[in-house]
Amino acid sequence: MLENLKILDTTLRDGEQTPGVLITSDEKLKIALKLDELGVNVIEAGSAITSKDEQKSIKTITENNLNAEICSFARPMKIDIDTAIDCDVDSIHLVIPSSDLHIEYKLRKTRQEVEQMAVSATEYAKSHGLIVELSTEDATRTSTDDLKHLYTQCIDAGCDRICACDTIGLLTPERSYEFYKELSTLNVPLSVHCHNDFGLAVANTIQALRAGATQAHTTINGIGERAGNASCEELIMAIESLYNIQTGIKTELFYETSQLVERITGLNLQANKAIVGANAFAHESGIHSDGVLKKTETYEPIKPEKVGHRRRFVLGKHVGKHVISEKIKETNTEVTPEELNRIFERVKALSDMGKTVTDVDLQAITDDILHINPEDSLVLQEYTTVSGNKVIPTASVRVNINNTERIEAGVGVGPVDAAIEAIRKSIKDTADITLEEYHVDAITGGTDALIDVLVKLKYEDKQITARSTQPDIIMASVEAYLKGVNKILSDKKRS
Secondary structure, eight states: OGGGOEEEEOTTTTGGGSTTOOOOHHHHHHHHHHHHHHTOSEEEEEOGGGOHHHHHHHHHHHTTOOSSEEEEEEOSSHHHHHHHHHTTOSEEEEEEEOSHHIIIIIIOOOHHHHHHHHHHHHHHHHHTTOEEEEEEETGGGSOHHHHHHHHHHHHHTTOOEEEEEETTOOOOHHHHHHHHHHHTTSSSOEEEEEBOTTSOHHHHHHHHHHHTOOEEEEBGGGOOSTTOBOBHHHHHHHHHHHSOOOOOOOGGGHHHHHHHHHHHHOOOOOTTOTTTSTTTTEEOSHHHHHHHHHOGGGTOSSOGGGGTOOOEEOOSTTOOHHHHHHHHHTTTOOOOHHHHHHHHHHHHHHHHTTOOOOHHHHHHHHHHHTTOOOOOSEEEEEEEEEEETTEEEEEEEEEEETTEEEEEEEEOSSHHHHHHHHHHHHHTTTOOOEEEEEEEEEOSSSTTOOEEEEEEEEETTEEEEEEEEESSHHHHHHHHHHHHHHHHHHHHHHO
């Protein structure tokens, strides 16, 4: 049954219900366009009844004539359905509580009343030309007899798809297979909607699909209420890689889609998040790194390019000499075995002190061992920042780049952002460099704390790390950024 898989992505509805997340209309459109490019079948764009702004967001998406079916969440109420219709959606995700617990304590109605609400709402939506997917909330705490009775009535009323929701993530993979197998006998497509409260959402979804469900509800990065929903990228890659079934999803877009959602929602991914996390294809152990350098399959289940990610080697306490050698070769620098040993010993010594060894550190160590004293291509001569509660943070810089003086200004969400934006503008003709990650730690206490800034910069297919420690957070940030830029420019010269 995995071969007939369809994806309903609910990042813009269930995902936005993550505490603290608010996605603007323009941001929703960006995500919807990327989801459409990814190839999902249905985009649940939101819940039209929520607000005027939500209606505007959904309407903006429907006006773009995407390939995906555009859906709105709706309660079994005429006002919800009418509002969705006004947004020109293709379908509604009609959600009705089904467990005794929800019916008695949340709705305070009888089961018969709830069933009639569902039937009436289905008939009304169908009479207005909508595709109807009926979801039973808290289905996994509802008897299958009650579920089948409700579904059958709504199917007779014209319901196009049914969905059983594991609303608080109570299924196990074994129970999921049995549960959805029993529901798959009904004569309409069956969807699975799993939450991740016990970390089993993807496993439970796979078992539901094996049992006969043909559509999975997912979110990008697995975001959603509480512990989130089934992760789209994990589900698809498990099916394609472990079951050897092609889903039709453009998996090479997963990483950039993940990054887009992370940036817009402000929900930082854990580094070890499967498929799209920063460490998903990172290697530090000498044994692992050596194996990957010889043949990637030794320690990678899939190639990072398959999901649009990249492989990287970390210079930590477990790093092997071969990784250091490869990173030095990337800069077109030749070292002898004896010089490599000395570089390796210096890197290990720094790591043993608990210091993260960046690419800039490695270059500095290598240059010192080889007695090279390269001149920086980019030199900061002066910078000024202005910020306040009623002032847009602004920065101006005067830099010397390859013996040419430039003056630029930039604005940002704060003085650090503004200063880095001004420097970025001063070098845009020289190198198109993207700031991938910015991390700050206060080493000491107090308002005069020593600040440690680590940045990751991306240039073409390379990622460069650099750091600076200063008592001034703006200067530390600027210096770390300058170090990274100069490493990139230095590598360009060498190549």
